[in-house]
Amino acid sequence: MIKAHLISVSNYLLSVLPIFSVYFNRSTLVVFVKPEDLVLVLNFLKLHSHTQCTLLTSISGVDYPHRKRRFEVVYDLLSVKFNARIRVKTFVDELIVLSSVNKIFSAATWWEREIWDLFGVFFEDNQSLKRILTDYGFEGHPLRKDFPLSGYVESRYDERSKRVVCEPIEHAQEFRTFDFSSGWSSTQVSK
Numbered sequence: 001m002i003k004a005h006l007i008s009v010s011n012y013l014l015s016v017l018p019i020f021s022v023y024f025n026r027s028t029l030v031v032f033v034k035p036e037d038l039v040l041v042l043n044f045l046k047l048h049s050h051t052q053c054t055l056l057t058s059i060s061g062v063d064y065p066h067r068k069r070r071f072e073v074v075y076d077l078l079s080v081k082f083n084a085r086i087r088v089k090t091f092v093d094e095l096i097v098l099s100s101v102n103k104i105f106s107a108a109t110w111w112e113r114e115i116w117d118l119f120g121v122f123f124e125d126n127q128s129l130k131r132i133l134t135d136y137g138f139e140g141h142p143l144r145k146d147f148p149l150s151g152y153v154e155s156r157y158d159e160r161s162k163r164v165v166c167e168p169i170e171h172a173q174e175f176r177t178f179d180f181s182s183g184w185s186s187t188q189v190s191k
Contacts, residue, residue: 003027006084009050017041028085035090038075039099045077045086046104053077053086056101059111061119065145069093071121075101092121100126118143 006029010022013031019041020032033041045053055078062072069091077086092098100123102108112123113132120141123129131138139152153166 005082006086009084012050017044025087028087030087030089032089035092035096035098038088038090039101039104041088042075042077042101043104045088051079051084051086052081053079053084055080056105056107057085059108059115061115061121061143063119063143063145067091069096071119073098073115073121094120097122097124099124102126117141120144 003024006024006027010024010029010031013019014022017040018034018037020034022032023030031041045051057076057078058074059076060074062074064070064072071092071094073090073092075088077088078084079086090098098121100108100112102112102125109126109128110132112126113129115121116123116126116129117132117134118141130136134142140147142151148169152169154169155164155166157163158165
């Protein structure tokens with residue numbers, strides 16, 4: 001029943017909204033949109049009588065450094081009336097600014113702050129866009145794949161001054177390279 005409703009909704013959404021593509025992940029409808037169409041699509045999904053996605057359950061981010069638009073921002077919506085979930089995805093890079101959706105969903109403010117803090121994706125019109133999980137003086141965005149594992153500073157307790165001091169770390173390597181091959185795929189069984 002839920003899947004049948006979402007199939008009819010997906011066909012309707014493709015005909016009336018600027019959507020790249022639609023697919024199903026189990027019983028969740030997944031919709032891809034351009035960053036500039038995000039607010040329009042989310043507002044439509046909240047207010048339209050066939051969707052009524054009145055709850056924003058989460059906003060998350062993923063970093064794909066090999067893509068041109070490396071950051072994927074994912075909005076998970078829930079329709080209580082239809083007991084259905086819709087996931088809206090968009091892709092941005094370091095220079096593309098996303099419009100904040102906190103005027104549509106008030107819960108978006110905290111998740112947008114978290115994504116800005118950890119990935120560096122900027123949200124326009126979010127008045128409280130500041131660090132939420134890292135210190136205010138923190139440099140960089142720790143969930144980016146090119147962020148050094150050890151960070152940029154080291155904190156330690158100094159016995160002479162009797163306080164915690166932060167010192168910069170020198171990195172021998174500018175950027176990490178990723179090898180996505182698996183050692184398990186080329187192993188041979190020996191007799």
